[in-house]
Amino acid sequence: MSVINISSNEQFNNILTSSRFVVADFYADWCGPCKAIAPVYDSLASQLTRPNHITFTKINGDQQTELAQAYSVRAYPTFIVFENGRKKQTVAGADPRQLNEVIQKLASEATKSDGAAGDADSGAGSSWLGATVAKGYSDITDQVDAKGLELLNRDNERGEPRVLFDGGKPSGLSGKGKGKAEGKSDWVESDTDEQLMLYIPFQSTVKVHSVHITSFAASGEDNEDEDDDEVPMRPKTVSLYSNRSHVLGFDEADDIPAVQTVEIKPEDWDAKTGTARVDLRFVKFQNVTSLVLFFVDGDGDSEKLRVDRVRIIGDAGEKRAMGKLEKIGDEPGE
Template sequence: MSKTVNITSASQFDGLLKSSKLVVVDFYADWCGPCKQIAPIFEKLSGAISRENVVTFAKVNTENQKDIAQAYNVQGLPTFIVFRDGKVADRVTGANPLKLQAIVKKLSEQVSSLQNSGGESSGGDGAVWRGAALPRGYTDITQHIEVNRTELLNVDNQTGGVRVLFESSKPSALSKSTTTKKDWVESDTDEQLMLFLPFQAMLKLHTIQLTSLPPTDDDDDEAPTRPRTIKLFINKTHNLDFDEAEDMAATQQIELSGKDWNAEGTASIPLRYVKFQNINSLVLFVVDGESDSEKTRLDRIRLIGEAGEKREMGKLEKIGDEAGE
């Protein structure tokens, strides 16, 4: 007997997202050939992995439930969306059984690990920590950063390297861990940082989430501070130098203030989405910090949006900078 839940209303769907820790949803249509081809694999996964109130598989007929499909930006069929704690965690568009199986296996293992340890989804070693909720309809695409080719300029070598920025664990500044590992980065000679992020796929970038957790000792003039002014540049084949970035018109410039940072030390930065379509790299330039400190600090970076086809590793296609550059 199938364990898959057939969704017949938006209220039923909302209730399911609240009652089950992990929900895997097949958005399909009766006329869709690829949907029919992958349906048996989806049912096999459902029968093998479903666990009451923990992992639930569901199907949404997009012809009958158009509001649900629209709410989660379902544009191609089939689309599979994985929800964790009611939030979008990942998605697969198209009949790609290997990718679907890999995503479901990874997330179900995380849920099992959390249950066995008694941990929460936002804490615990090995868990995926989120400093802020995901915008509805979009997923965390940080994994598409080509980490081996990232470059961070003006970093203090006594703090963590660039890789710590993309770790999925909770920052040590928020946990009770006694580790001496510095899992953050600070600027070195002044408050500026320059980060080059090449991608493994063409991305549509909707939001950047930055976590910064400097110490709160008001008496320490040398303590690092959070970023204030940030400039973003897209589709560069290499990192910029500081003078170049100072003079160049940014794809978007952001001014952060105290109200932008939540209790987890995270700022969610919405982007001018139309300008961040089909991008293969991002340069993030921290221009200055929110105080007079000569150091700025970053603990984590998350990229939120949609990912396209994966490209060959190590190759950046120049698809054109924004007009006027």
């Protein structure tokens, strides 16, 4: 059967992770319009399903109440289209024409994306990830407000804060030592000592599950003309603060308890991608409008710290409270 009936949160999250596009039909057994449009949905699914690329699902909202609430389903039927685990479009109501248009457009985009897949490594527009994304979550780095970024104690001869959130592959992957382009690098380094204070505002309220930190500490060969204390280190201790209205000063951070402090161990760094995945206490990072990452120290004795990329993993957008569910197309009392 082309349509997959969802029986648990875990099953649905696994599908969101494994399939590029997912269509979810939220319905209820008592909903007349749901039954009327079901043959149309089933027909589209049978024509367009492509394993691990386009997946069609049905979710009984009365039985899977957590999923209905998580995706703000307020009426039946509601169709939601996901791309790479993130909500892309919603169709509310039993409108066959609108549903057909949305799903046919989805199929067209999927076909185009297949043709462009071979160019994904070429650069612009691609989103590079150096670590695995936790099931049920997605890369929400595009929610970062780049104009509001602040980075204290950075070396001005290196890159600006926005390079940390660039979607392209870091030059460190190719073994390019200094990686400078017109005098600037695609990473940041600390200046007077090993500490960095990074302020990250978001365009919307988000939930943060984990942070991917990439750091390619330059080798001695790349810095043969520099003193040992100038050879940059990878971060070791990172303190996180949420919902601050501005970047914290270093003295200020000492007086404010961090929401969470983590220590990145040597074995946490992926040898190929130079990336460490830092899992957070998810319950502590709900309804987040900004993050402050305080890079406290590094994994050596240098006075320089280097960070190449930061990716934010979680869930974008506010989750509205579960309201009264109504049948779209049915009059009250029917």
